[in-house]
Amino acid sequence: MARRRARAGLFRSVSGGGAAIALDEVETSILRSLAVQMMELIGPGDGPADADGAERDPLAELFAEGPSKPPEDPALARLFPDAYEDGKDAAEFRRFTENDLRARKRDDALAVIRALDAGGDELRLTPEQSRQWLGALNDLRLTLGTRLEVTEEENDELYRLPDSDPRKPLVMAYLWLGGLQESLVATLHP
Template identity: 40%
Template sequence: MKKWSRDGDIVVGRFDRQEAAVVRGLVSQIQDMLLARAEEAPQDELSELTGIRTGPSTAPDDPILGRLLPDFHRLDDDAPDPGDLDSAAALRSLHEPELLDIKTGVAGVVLDTCPPDGGEVRLRPDEAEAWLASLNDVRLALGTALDVNDEMPEELPPDDPRSPHLGVYHWLTWVQETLVEAVMS
């Protein structure tokens, strides 16, 4: 892939077949995880009557989903107050469905606009914003899985099983960075 560029209001990129497969595969995996989480939402009669959906009141057990769907109210890890626990559960239950809709929606935009066999990608401003959000979600998920932190070297030893995946993480960082530059220019 070459850097993203601008053609008037349109942001243009080009992916070869393998790059498109990587982007589509990772975005699809994140979308599937988020949709599975949405299926965990409790079914309640009031929700069906009012149309106001509620989500799970507890944080996901999976660390990747936990990173993508953080608490809406930060708790004191040492001694959480029972009122804070209730508040965190209520906020998650109320706001997580909307967050899931947003995240699965931006993933859908990427899947709709990234050609399966590679090729040119032309994005309107709203689609470029969706790509940025979705790439961010993929990088957060991959970074969590790889345990990326400030002390991690740019390259891992070849025998480290995370080594090839770290290269994908760095490539996605570059794709996102050049997209930001194109959007901002």
């Protein structure tokens, strides 16, 4: 029996869980570039060792405190929103959760980059990699949507932008990422 190939640009389910997708060179390049930019936006994480080369203390990391103020960049504020309306509660919650959330988002973007770098005619993702891709695609769409000032109301004007509009490439990427995300969700919840 011949193995079913993923349709170009759409995820399909694979046996044992996970998903597969066929991307051309241009799609791979765009997606990789966006994932790298996402990692740059989120910022560097802690390395595997301290500056002096000593191993990090896992117990100290557990109690490490992060920022207490929301990010000033609107895209980062969208990725790391306040969990509470009360400023004091929001600051306290952010202090103990944002570092982990940033690390997870970096890991998700890195999973996309590694899968793309592995190459091949078809990318095959494990269930865990599929979850990471879903997180990264969501983060990319949130970021692009924030940059494009997409609101919850229908933004029909974005769909009718002339080719000369400088936002057009971002809109096309935003819509394409939405299609990828939707097809990946469908593989995870058939």
